[in-house]
Amino acid sequence: MSVADYMSTHLVIASPQTTVSAAIALMKDNQIHRLPVLDGNRLVGLITQGIIGRALPSQATSLSVYETNYILTQTTVATIMEKHVQTIAATAQLEEAIYQMRQHQIGVLPVTRETRVVGIITNNDILEAFLNISGYGEPGIVCRVRVTHDRPGVIFAIGKVLAEHHLSIQTLMVVRDQQARVIELHIASDQAAPVTQVLTAAGFTVV
8 A cells, every 4th residue: 555545636735935824725725734835846845734823923912813914914834834844755655654654743744756746645544544444334344363373374264265165355454462463354244154154164263
């Protein structure tokens, strides 16, 4: 699963000369929370609602709403944007995007192909990817096979047993459970009993 499979290619961008008030309007109109800042085709920064919020005058100041709005219309994105932006290649695996977000405690990565920004991936995109991979929302149930002694060919063996009995798998995930592995099979609801029966008969532990 590459980043390109789940990134958003609908890019809403700002330029360094974009005013903060215009950036706020762009985010509101497009129901987003951040904008890559491009100077031509070159990524030079990132502006987010959080950055703007921190840059606004404190409510404890004596500035009026009119004065605050005037500041926003005169201040450019370049003066407050984050200039050290983490990016990720479109060809990178989704796991790498998750790792970078966790390492840098961020929720968004502009996606590049060579030096050009071609998309953006957010933590919401990654959650959507997980739901897609796990088959969430599709009809069926999850059958869990616990493998305490992992060995090459386990997944092939499970697939072979099910195929011999004309039983199919909709999606498959492998997760860690302490020292064991749990293979989660998303299967049709009406196949739950026969899947459990044939896998148990073949020596697998179905939980």
